[in-house]
Amino acid sequence: MSAEQVRTIPILDLEPEIDELRPEIMAAIGRVLDRTDFIMGEDVHLFEQEVAAYLGVKHAIGVNSGTDALVIALRALGIGPGDEVITTPFTFFATAESISMVGAKPVFVDIDPATLNLNPELIEAAITPATRALMPVHLYGNPVDMTRIMEIAHKHGLKVVEDCAQSFGARWQGQQTGTMGDFGAYSFFPSKNLGAYGDGGLLATNDDALADTARMLRVHGSRKKYHNETVGYNSRLDTLQAAILRVKLPHIEKWNAHRRKVARQYNEGLKGLVGIVTPELTDGHAFHQYTIRVQNGRRDELQQKLAEQGIGTMVYYPIPQDELPIYKGQYPTYEHSRLAAKEALSLPIGHVIPMGTVEAVIRALKAMLKT
Numbered sequence: 001m002s003a004e005q006v007r008t009i010p011i012l013d014l015e016p017e018i019d020e021l022r023p024e025i026m027a028a029i030g031r032v033l034d035r036t037d038f039i040m041g042e043d044v045h046l047f048e049q050e051v052a053a054y055l056g057v058k059h060a061i062g063v064n065s066g067t068d069a070l071v072i073a074l075r076a077l078g079i080g081p082g083d084e085v086i087t088t089p090f091t092f093f094a095t096a097e098s099i100s101m102v103g104a105k106p107v108f109v110d111i112d113p114a115t116l117n118l119n120p121e122l123i124e125a126a127i128t129p130a131t132r133a134l135m136p137v138h139l140y141g142n143p144v145d146m147t148r149i150m151e152i153a154h155k156h157g158l159k160v161v162e163d164c165a166q167s168f169g170a171r172w173q174g175q176q177t178g179t180m181g182d183f184g185a186y187s188f189f190p191s192k193n194l195g196a197y198g199d200g201g202l203l204a205t206n207d208d209a210l211a212d213t214a215r216m217l218r219v220h221g222s223r224k225k226y227h228n229e230t231v232g233y234n235s236r237l238d239t240l241q242a243a244i245l246r247v248k249l250p251h252i253e254k255w256n257a258h259r260r261k262v263a264r265q266y267n268e269g270l271k272g273l274v275g276i277v278t279p280e281l282t283d284g285h286a287f288h289q290y291t292i293r294v295q296n297g298r299r300d301e302l303q304q305k306l307a308e309q310g311i312g313t314m315v316y317y318p319i320p321q322d323e324l325p326i327y328k329g330q331y332p333t334y335e336h337s338r339l340a341a342k343e344a345l346s347l348p349i350g351h352v353i354p355m356g357t358v359e360a361v362i363r364a365l366k367a368m369l370k371t
């Protein structure tokens with residue numbers, strides 16, 4: 001075995017970024033320790049202002065996780081038992097889970113195989129008198145057609161919550177994802193495009209009243225301390241995480257540009273390989289994941305072979321939401337989603353991954369697919 005074959009390439013390597021930013025991060029953490037304002041401290045307020053300016057949105061509200069952001073958005077919109085929310089079956093469970101958590105019913109529509117995002121053209125047939133909202137997911141950082149989503153929402157009087165957990169910094173026709181619907185819900189889970197060093201999340205909205213309700217819900221349903229109005233959540237963004245995110249936010253445009261460069265390199269390198277479908281490159285794509293489709297039932301075998309060469313890959317996601325044990329038997333089959341779950345394979349990507357590493361993955365894949 002050559003040296004290259006035994007070298008390990010993880011699907012995501014956070015170490016180079018931490019090494020680069022360590023002095024600034026340590027200083028930011030030190031300032032929080034000096035102030036001891038651990039809950040809703042100065043950095044939370046400053047981060048909310050800075051991220052609102054970056055996204056071009058009126059209100060940014062820090063919360064404890066992306067999942068909580070989705071739940072609080074639905075609660076603020078008054079969605080609960082008896083209501084239906086239309087979303088994609090091909091996503092992380094937190095999307096459908098948030099809908100179930102507020103007592104509403106997730107209704108799935110199949111994906112468009114070209115984008116792996118929910119197909120807007122299937123939404124209208126799924127609308128019933130109980131439908132209250134649409135929850136598009138910008139999967140892998142690829143923006144959903146928000147023009148169509150908003151058209152359909154307006155026509156039918158529906159609310160829109162954008163799941164932007166994977167799309168921080170992605171844009172649809174020049175506009176930030178998460179700023180077109182009633183709410184954008186973001187996650188700062190460490191592996192996301194803008195990641196904290198722990199859990200964190202954010203809500204974005206242009207609506208003053210919705211922002212006020214969301215802020216009330218994140219602190220035990222109280223606008224005024226000890227005057228609780230409703231059952232809310234203990235879901236604040238930690239000051240320490242906000243301080244870390246403030247160091248990282250100014251780098252996001254450069255980092256997402258690097259992700260697009262990596263995606264372009266992969267697409268070039270994998271062009272013409274039989275049985276491999278590469279993703280579309282669009283300007284606004286944030287490439288949280290670079291995900292190919294491996295056809296003809298060869299995905300698992302290819303993943304295994306790559307692992308033997310020390311190349312880490314992941315399947316996002318192996319089971320569509322409607323087939324998870326919690327929902328099994330309650331939904332029809334969504335053919336494109338089911339096939340995507342069998343074919344999707346995410347390759348190593350990150351905002352500081354060296355281009356030489358990308359080349360090594362391409363070479364390994366080419367060698368395997370020739371045999």
Ligand SMILES: *Cc1c(COP(=O)(O)O)cnc(C)c1O
Pocket residue numbers: 065066067068091092094095137163165166186187188189199200201
């Ligand atoms: C990560 C993720 C979430 C949940 O975010 P957390 O911060 O982990 O709670 C929700 N939806 C999607 C699509 C995600 O990828």
